[in-house]
Amino acid sequence: MTRNDDRGLLPWSHRQPVPIRLLIDLLSGAAVGAVGTMAHRMGASMNIPYGLVLAFLIVILSTWCARSRDGIVGLALHLISSSLVVWTVMAGYGPGGDALIPVGFGSEANLPFFSNYAGYCWLYGVVLIPCIMLLLPKRWFVMPPRTDEDAQPME
Incomplete structure (x- = not known):
């Protein structure tokens, strides 16, 4: 019988040694930056920024x-x-030297707000x-360990 505060009941990334956990934080941050950069402009041309909402959602979840x-x-x-x-990608160090985050179209362009x-x-x-x-x-960032009942396979 295990106790509720047993580290074995925490998610995989929470059970790793400190250096591995910090590496996970770094890699997940880089992944969020790359994926969000690719997704943030979806729907912007129609003034429906669903890509920006999704990109911010993954930032929130990964940061939590x-x-x-x-x-x-x-x-x-x-x-x-x-x-x-x-x-870095915005500065033009992306693939082929092109910036993947276009900014500053100027006021003369008649584009939707989110474009x-x-x-x-x-x-x-x-x-x-x-x-x-x-x-x-x-207290908003506490990962409660699973209970013994949660760890049992469902029948």
Whole structure:
């Protein structure tokens, strides 16, 4: 019979040694930056920014996991790696030297709002969301271990 506070009942990434957990935070942040950069413009040309919403959703979920796994240090590593990927790609170091985050079309272009500003929203949102989550109470980031009943296979 195991106790409820047994680390064996936590998710896989929470049971790893500290260096592995920190590496997971870094890699998940980089993955979020890459995937979000590819997705953030979906629907922007129709002024329905569903790609931006999905990109922010994965930032929120991944940042929550990083903070619940390693606290403020995990959140900081996640923020650094995700923003580094996003801002590096924006600077034109992407494939072929093209920027994947178009910004600054100018006021003369008659484009929908999100066609003009989805890039700006993504660039600043990927930094702002983790900073906001840094200020939230620690109790919101607790991963409750499964109970013994949850660990049993269903019959």
